[in-house]
Amino acid sequence: MDLPDFALRCGWPPKEAVVRARLGALGCLVTCRRCQGSGKYEHNPLDSRCYGCGGTGQRLPPLTARLAAQIRERQDRGELKPYLEQCRQRRAAAASAPGR
Numbered sequence: 001m002d003l004p005d006f007a008l009r010c011g012w013p014p015k016e017a018v019v020r021a022r023l024g025a026l027g028c029l030v031t032c033r034r035c036q037g038s039g040k041y042e043h044n045p046l047d048s049r050c051y052g053c054g055g056t057g058q059r060l061p062p063l064t065a066r067l068a069a070q071i072r073e074r075q076d077r078g079e080l081k082p083y084l085e086q087c088r089q090r091r092a093a094a095a096s097a098p099g100r
Contacts, residue, residue, distance in 0.1 A: 025083035
């Protein structure tokens with residue numbers, strides 16, 4: 001399943017950053033096999049950053065219909081609410097910051 005289809009099944013915007021952040025908040029990201037979670041890859045001569053995970057040490061899991069159904073259930077139970085509330089608070093703080 002591709003990312004836009006997975007996001008649609010979860011009820012999320014079809015952007016990789018959104019999917020990655022929300023899966024991370026739910027603890028569903030997997031350790032990068034290329035760098036074993038370090039974010040560094042010594043065979044990259046430019047900057048040693050792992051291109052498999054972008055230096056984060058974590059990758060998206062296989063995006064399947066089964067995972068989307070599990071995520072949907074977890075959302076219905078409210079497991080994503082703390083993360084979404086943090087996002088709202090950061091947006092509100094940024095909007096009320098001087099100079100905006």
